[in-house]
Amino acid sequence: MDFQSCVTIQKEWDIVGARQMGRNIAKEIGFGTVDQARIATAISELARNIYLYAGSGEICFERLETIDRKGIGIYAIDKGPGMEEVSRVMEDGFSTSGGLGAGLPGVKRLMDEFDIVSEVGKGTKITVMKWIR
């Protein structure tokens, strides 16, 4: 796939960098303030997951445009340990890091579309999309 821009997630500060870049792209596409906050927060959660569980990875952005709507696609890709039970991490309150457990179910609620592919030993790819209403 051809991404417009990607941010490498390696250090804690990259989490902030990724969400700032995502917010700017969302603003350019034409999202309102509330959706900009939702998108930036979702990116923050995805980037933190990469940083905490995979060590490193990247967040990529894509501008989506169809005949009747515009949106943003965000891809969180890592080559980390992967997840054995994808369905469990999608349960509210499930957390292995001692955080608030908002994590992925929260990201799903913030965005319009959510997909996760994970393979143990190979890594995880999470795709989320949001459309301008």
Add this chain to the structure above:
Amino acid sequence: MRIPILKLHNYLLISIQIDLDDKTAIQFQEDLLNKIHKSGSTGVVIDLTSVDIIDSFIAKVLGDVVMMSDLMGAKVVLTGIQPAVAMTLIDLGIHLHNVPTALDLEQGLIKLRQELEE
């Protein structure tokens, strides 16, 4: 990066005006508790008017610092949470129960005064 903590009579006032990264947030937690300890302040207002993003980690740090301060004997009020931030937090599933909040700095100080006089 350090977040400035201002002292006003018995209160500490903090206005967060930067995009918080994890390290700065943790540093702030520690700085605030030390400042409460040193100054003997009984009330704290953390103003979030300029914060346009609170993710689950930052929410946890803020919620924790409220409880930690409470353990030490200081009441903390969070003020100025933006509409977009409030909506995002609820979508995320973060409710921050037991965290005192107020619309703005002024209301926050009124709330503190009421709580501390009780």
